[in-house]
Amino acid sequence: MSTRDPQGELAPPGPVVTEFVTLAEKLLDAPTVQDVLERIAEAALRVVPGADVVSVSLRAPDGTLDTPATTDAVGVRLDELQNEFDEGPCLDASRIPGIGIALSADLAAGEGFAKWGPAAAELGIESVMAIGLFPAQDPPRIGSLNVYSRRRGGLAEADRDAALVLAAHAATALTGTLATGRAELQVAQLKEALRSRDVIGQAKGILMERRGIDETEAFDVLRSASQSLNIKLARLAETLATHRAEL
DSSP states (O other): OOOBOTTSOBOOOOHHHHHHHHHHHHHHHOSSHHHHHHHHHHHHHHHSTTOSEEEEEEEOTTSOEEEEEESSTHHHHHHHHHHHHTOSHHHHHHHSSTTOEEEESOTTTTSSOTTHHHHHHHTTOOEEEEEEESTTSOSSOSEEEEEEESSTTTTTTOOHHHHHHHHHHHHHHHHHHHHHHHHHHHHHHHHHHHHHHHHHHHHHHHHHHHHOOOHHHHHHHHHHHHHHHTOOHHHHHHHHHHTGGGO
16 A cells, blocks of 8 residues: 655555556466466565465365465475375365464474474475465365465564465466356357257258158167167267268
């Protein structure tokens, strides 16, 4: 937020505001959702004090984690360990009610995560903050934005509000992409259904002409042949329509 200087003029925006404005511009140009998530992770690395590694984790239907974006390869290994132990901040951030933030300032001591914490510390990660996507959505959430520090207590000065806003950006991008994916799938399924209906109609017409039978009898012939040959009805109809001159 801009403030006024002693002369009454607007002071320039602070670095966090500038970063968010820049991020918004970059997100508009991001060609894929992975690009969006990578840019959000990079922005978090700059905005959150103490951050050394930032990643985005996605929760699969079976509850395991995938890592589509990370500023350091160790982010992938940290998620793999959480899947192995069924324990960790990203899992908690996607599971726990409320705002969905999981924290630990001393992973080597197992603070909050008895198994995963020491394993993360062996990889050089000493503290963590994970925010669920969406932060205030009822669990299970679709994943988490994860901020790691290589120092014990390294995220003590972290701006949680900024991290929450970034997590909301990531969640919005993901939700929009998933919704688009579902819509595209429905359109594709509809197109396939219409195409199958057309080709079955063509095949019925061929049989009606060749055998002098009605539409119901033609469909029964196709269905019987489909069952006998163990071939899908639409595939059989397409073969009949395509090779009409040869039959």
